Amino acid sequence: MPTTEKKRIYVTRRVPQPGMDLLSEYEVKIWDSDEAIPQEELLKNVPGIDALFCLLTDKIDAEVLDAAGPNLKVVATMSVGYEHIDIAECRKRNIRVCNTPNVSTDSVAELTVSLLLLTTRRLLEGVAAVKNGEWGKWKPMWLCGTELTRRTVGILGLGRIGYGVARRLKPFGIKELLYHDVCQVCYADDVGAKFVDFETMIKESDVICICCNLTPQTKEKFNKQIFKKMKNNAVLINTGRGGVIKHDDLYDALRNNDIFAAGLDVTDPEPLPAKHQLVSLPNCIILPHMGSNTWDSRNHMSETAAKNIISVFEGQCAIGEVH
Numbered sequence: 001m002p003t004t005e006k007k008r009i010y011v012t013r014r015v016p017q018p019g020m021d022l023l024s025e026y027e028v029k030i031w032d033s034d035e036a037i038p039q040e041e042l043l044k045n046v047p048g049i050d051a052l053f054c055l056l057t058d059k060i061d062a063e064v065l066d067a068a069g070p071n072l073k074v075v076a077t078m079s080v081g082y083e084h085i086d087i088a089e090c091r092k093r094n095i096r097v098c099n100t101p102n103v104s105t106d107s108v109a110e111l112t113v114s115l116l117l118l119t120t121r122r123l124l125e126g127v128a129a130v131k132n133g134e135w136g137k138w139k140p141m142w143l144c145g146t147e148l149t150r151r152t153v154g155i156l157g158l159g160r161i162g163y164g165v166a167r168r169l170k171p172f173g174i175k176e177l178l179y180h181d182v183c184q185v186c187y188a189d190d191v192g193a194k195f196v197d198f199e200t201m202i203k204e205s206d207v208i209c210i211c212c213n214l215t216p217q218t219k220e221k222f223n224k225q226i227f228k229k230m231k232n233n234a235v236l237i238n239t240g241r242g243g244v245i246k247h248d249d250l251y252d253a254l255r256n257n258d259i260f261a262a263g264l265d266v267t268d269p270e271p272l273p274a275k276h277q278l279v280s281l282p283n284c285i286i287l288p289h290m291g292s293n294t295w296d297s298r299n300h301m302s303e304t305a306a307k308n309i310i311s312v313f314e315g316q317c318a319i320g321e322v323h
């Protein structure tokens with residue numbers, strides 16, 4: 001009787017168990033660490049695999065795909081973003097690429113709103129003042145921030161996450177919701193969002209949330225020229241990708257009070273060194289890329305990446321198919 005060989009899957013990190021449970025009938029090898037796999041280890045471990053379960057910290061380029069060889073059918077990333085994968089090289093080799101859309105929408109949208117409020121209301125400065133014994137008698141003009149009520153909010157990228165942010169911000173009584181994207185989206189009407197060109201959005205918004213992907217079109221879209229056109233009271237929030245902002249220009253803009261404050265969950269580079277000049281600024285709050293850090297999201301992301309692999313093995317459509 002012919003023996004059917006088990007399909008081989010390489011997983012580039014320890015990931016939440018629900019995804020691993022789904023793959024139990026395959027031959028799964030894991031980079032058994034919480035730290036990112038070094039590129040040379042990745043190259044050593046991929047030859048002959050049928051599927052690669054990877055993360056956004058792994059560079060999946062032609063060299064990795066060549067090392068994997070002709071069995072490789074699918075690269076499934078446990079992330080929404082896929083800028084770490086060379087899509088064109090995968091396409092050339094007929095390798096399907098899958099991501100994990102939807103399952104982290106709520107966690108990232110919640111974090112975006114949290115970061116927005118932390119930043120507009122200067123909450124971390126308040127916490128630090130208490131810890132450092134700087135809390136004196138009540139002062140009328142101490143640690144004053146800006147409120148959302150009657151403000152104009154701009155969203156760059158009204159996709160699932162941008163829409164999630166918009167829905168959460170509406171009850172704050174904002175004056176207007178503007179958005180800019182590669183195209184107009186139908187559900188903008190649900191939240192009363194108005195499509196505007198990029199220039200109008202940056203000039204008119206008091207708060208801007210970057211919720212888009214990093215693409216050649218969005219790379220360093222926020223730079224010196226743009227900061228000069230923004231309002232001086234503007235607050236910029238980025239939970240999309242760090243590369244959308246030119247960080248040296250952001251530093252100058254915050255130092256020169258061209259804009260009021262920034263809240264970043266994503267930076268360029270990542271991790272941002274503790275000595276980076278942005279870290280020293282009181283009006284810049286930086287989080288370590290933790291938008292989807294909830295157990296709900298991470299378990300679902302792991303499951304979705306695994307399901308995507310199984311779907312490809314079974315010749316079905318995957319949940320997150322990157323084209």
Ligand code: DGY
Nearest residue numbers: 078079080081104292
């Ligand atoms: C993603 O999924 O791309 C996020 O940036 C990490 O959760």
